[in-house]
Amino acid sequence: xxxxxxxxxxxxxxxxxxxxxxxxxxxxxxxxxxxxxxxxxxxxxxxxxxxxxxxxxxxxxxxxxxxxxxxxxxxxxxxxxxxxxxxxxxxxxxxxxxxxxxxxxxxxxxxxxxxxxxxxxxxxxxxxxxxxxxxxxxxxxxxx
Numbered sequence: 001x002x003x004x005x006x007x008x009x010x011x012x013x014x015x016x017x018x019x020x021x022x023x024x025x026x027x028x029x030x031x032x033x034x035x036x037x038x039x040x041x042x043x044x045x046x047x048x049x050x051x052x053x054x055x056x057x058x059x060x061x062x063x064x065x066x067x068x069x070x071x072x073x074x075x076x077x078x079x080x081x082x083x084x085x086x087x088x089x090x091x092x093x094x095x096x097x098x099x100x101x102x103x104x105x106x107x108x109x110x111x112x113x114x115x116x117x118x119x120x121x122x123x124x125x126x127x128x129x130x131x132x133x134x135x136x137x138x139x140x141x142x143x144x
Contacts, residue, residue, distance in 0.1 A: 001134050002057070004113060006120040008128035013086050014119055016097045018056070018112040020104025020135035029134060033096030034085065036078055038107045042068045045106040046140060055136050056109025065110035075111055079118035086119065086127075104135025 005012075019026045021037065045051040045064050054061045065071060078097065085095040097115065101107035116131040123129075 001132060002136050003133070004116065004131040006116060006125075006129040006131075008120070008123070008126050010127045011092070012094060012128035012130050013089065013123070014082060014095045014097070014116070014127075014129045016082075016099065016112045016116045016119075016129065016131045018104055018108035018131070018133045018136070019098060019100050020102060020108070020138060020141065021100040022102050022141055023104060023135050023138060026100070026104070026135065030098045031096070033098065034078070034081055035098045036074075036100065036111070038074075038099065038101045038111060041074060042071055042101075042107050042111075044102065046103065051106070052140055055105045055133075056107065056111075056113065057133075057136070061106055062110045062113065065107050066114060071111070075114045075118065078111075079115045079122065082115060083119050083122045086123070103141040104133070104138065105140065109133050109136055 099108040
């Protein structure tokens, strides 16, 4: 697992997970909060041989995902929902978002990063955001 931490002056108020829905036990990680499944929403960078073995943390893959038609709207709407949830969670607790794609290496990683940065910016950097990528280091899955 890899984690991106966006530091805040205060404690962490949001935890975002990226997962690969086809990995065993992936849905055991979905414990509460919001859930977004990207398998039918965005094109899969793994279909492009030049991106197949890269991840959503790589600039070209990240840009590919964000430039998919509808991606920015989905990211913005999800960030608004998570920010609203953060405002409702009692002090000392965290709001959670799980972002899923097929293998957890491309789309879910890029979208989780983008949402996390938008939420962190919307909070003015006052509170921290953690972005956990649970399947980023797993092997690329064969097509379904």
